[in-house]
Amino acid sequence: MLEHLTVVRHPLVQHKLTLLRDKNTSTAGFRRLLREISLLLAYEVTRELDMTTCTIDTPLEPMEAPILDGKKLALISILRAGNGLLDGILELVPAARVGFIGLYRDPETLQPVQYYCKVPAELEDRMVIVVDPMLATGNSSVAAIDLLKKAGAKNLRFLCLLAAPEGVARMREAHPDVPIVTAAVDSHLNDHGYIVPGLGDAGDRMFGTK
Ligand code: URA
Numbered sequence: 001m002l003e004h005l006t007v008v009r010h011p012l013v014q015h016k017l018t019l020l021r022d023k024n025t026s027t028a029g030f031r032r033l034l035r036e037i038s039l040l041l042a043y044e045v046t047r048e049l050d051m052t053t054c055t056i057d058t059p060l061e062p063m064e065a066p067i068l069d070g071k072k073l074a075l076i077s078i079l080r081a082g083n084g085l086l087d088g089i090l091e092l093v094p095a096a097r098v099g100f101i102g103l104y105r106d107p108e109t110l111q112p113v114q115y116y117c118k119v120p121a122e123l124e125d126r127m128v129i130v131v132d133p134m135l136a137t138g139n140s141s142v143a144a145i146d147l148l149k150k151a152g153a154k155n156l157r158f159l160c161l162l163a164a165p166e167g168v169a170r171m172r173e174a175h176p177d178v179p180i181v182t183a184a185v186d187s188h189l190n191d192h193g194y195i196v197p198g199l200g201d202a203g204d205r206m207f208g209t210k
Pocket of ligand 1: 081134136193198199201202203
């Protein structure tokens with residue numbers, strides 16, 4: 001079983017994270033790095049994926065061989081930045097079902113406001129991996145997971161690129177049963193709810209909107 005918090009310290013992950021943090025990294029570079037790092041993080045967060053078997057013929061004889069039960073996985077992207085982590089994971093598990101939850105942060109209260117929700121059926125039978133690059137206050141993540149649990153999800157994981165200690169604590173309090181996988185836990189949140197030192201606004205950096 002994954003710990004409540006797993007920090008992936010693999011050198012390739014840490015190297016790519018440094019390049020992502022660098023404000024001189026271009027939008028195109030940021031996107032490419034995010035896709036690459038998502039493949040590496042996906043490896044960690046999918047450790048406990050359901051397996052099944054299938055019969056194949058090797059050149060020597062038939063065998064019953066292990067295979068991913070990809071249809072039992074649901075990936076839920078918290079819009080819009082979650083989409084940056086989605087593509088890489090889907091390359092590894094192409095049969096996964098995909099859902100989207102649209103939440104924006106009210107700039108005054110920093111509280112999440114839901115504007116979209118479309119998730120796969122039968123969440124109770126799936127491993128559900130929620131993806132959002134930045135676990136900052138934890139408000140959106142907690143709200144998204146509240147919603148998914150109401151829809152039936154029982155077996156959840158949360159995948160992010162960077163976490164703030166405040167967000168990790170909030171998740172631990174609200175959803176101690178949901179393991180978090182991240183590349184780093186940074187120092188703190190600033191007054192605007194940004195992770196410090198962080199990498200800025202992940203959505204703006206990946207879509208070039210600022
Ligand atoms: N969202 C971001 O994109 N960046 C942060 O630092 C915090 C929340």
